[in-house]
Amino acid sequence: MTSQPSGWGEQPGPPVREISRRGFLRRAVGVGVGLLTLQFLGGTILFLWPNLKGGLGDPNLAIGSAADIASQQPEWVRGLPFIYNKARLFIINVPAGKSRVEGTGEEFADPGMDIVALYRKCPHLGCNIPQLCDRSLWFECLCHGSKYTILGEKRAGPAPRGMDRFAHRIENGAYVVDTSVKITGPPIGTETYDTRDTEAIEHCAA
Numbered sequence: 001m002t003s004q005p006s007g008w009g010e011q012p013g014p015p016v017r018e019i020s021r022r023g024f025l026r027r028a029v030g031v032g033v034g035l036l037t038l039q040f041l042g043g044t045i046l047f048l049w050p051n052l053k054g055g056l057g058d059p060n061l062a063i064g065s066a067a068d069i070a071s072q073q074p075e076w077v078r079g080l081p082f083i084y085n086k087a088r089l090f091i092i093n094v095p096a097g098k099s100r101v102e103g104t105g106e107e108f109a110d111p112g113m114d115i116v117a118l119y120r121k122c123p124h125l126g127c128n129i130p131q132l133c134d135r136s137l138w139f140e141c142l143c144h145g146s147k148y149t150i151l152g153e154k155r156a157g158p159a160p161r162g163m164d165r166f167a168h169r170i171e172n173g174a175y176v177v178d179t180s181v182k183i184t185g186p187p188i189g190t191e192t193y194d195t196r197d198t199e200a201i202e203h204c205a206a
Contacts, residue, residue, distance in 0.1 A: 055087045059180040063091060063117075065173050066110040077107045081132055081150070083120075087179050088128065089166070090139075092116040097150040101137045101194055117166045117177045118152045123185055124159040133204035138194075139163065140205035147203065149194040153186050156198040157205075162186040 055061070063069065063084060069091060073082045079100025082091040092115055096108040118139075120129045127143035138155065139148040146157030154162040162185035168177045186192075 056179045058087070059178045061087055061177045061179050062171075063089075063168075063175040063177055065175070066093075068174070069093075070109060077109045078105075079150070081118075083131065087177070088120040089177065089179075090116075090118040090120055090129075091175070092118060092150060092152075094151070098193065101150055113168075113170060115168060115175065116151060117168050119164040119166065119182065121164070122146055122159060123154075123161050123164060124157070129163070130204075135202040135204055138203070140203055142205050145205045147198060147205065151193050153190050153192065153194070154188055155194075161188060162190060 064072075069082045070076050073080065076082045076091075076093050077096055079093060079096040079098070081097070082093075083089070084091060093108055093111045094114045094116060095111050096106070099106040099108070121127075122129050122141040122143065124141065124144055124146050127141050129139050129141050129148075132138070132150065133140045136147070137150060139150070139152070141147070141157065141159070144158050146159035147155045148159075148163050149155060152163035152165060164185045165183050166177050166179050167181065167183065168175055170176070
């Protein structure tokens with residue numbers, strides 16, 4: 001072990017345990033970048049985290065009664081899907097929807113449990129599926145052309161399956177949807193209703 005001779009005089013450079021101006025600036029920039037990163041990550045997590053008070057992830061999402069839905073979307077009794085934006089849902093009045101597709105003109109004010117709560121997120125790449133196409137009376141994703149019947153069964157396009165959906169029940173006369181558990185859409189080839197040839201009808205999406 002050696003020691004520095006005292007005769008060498010004062011050595012250049014910052015004193016021991018002191019930080020240079022350059023070092024201070026580097027640390028300040030590092031702290032600032034770290035804080036910005038934490039803020040970004042926090043905002044991202046809050047944005048992506050399910051809204052447990054009224055959207056995805058809620059096992060008790062109250063939609064309202066059939067009359068409530070019809071008051072907001074009068075065409076629901078004639079088969080036009082009701083859009084519930086908070087959870088990206090289509091609420092399908094099944095008998096009225098079939099009547100709309102078949103052109104019988106029948107109205108169904110209260111279908112009871114005969115509804116379907118479809119997820120509007122396209123199973124292909126997650127685009128938001130728009131309202132029912134008024135030409136084909138199918139759901140048609142405008143991003144890549146996947147097409148689904150009013151019951152969410154896939155008929156054309158690159159999607160790997162039909163539209164996902166959620167379980168529902170009726171409590172005190174109102175529809176309640178469990179959006180905490182997503183039910184995978186029906187596999188390709190499922191044809192329980194509306195087997196029209198996609199090439200024989202006019203579409204909204206290419």
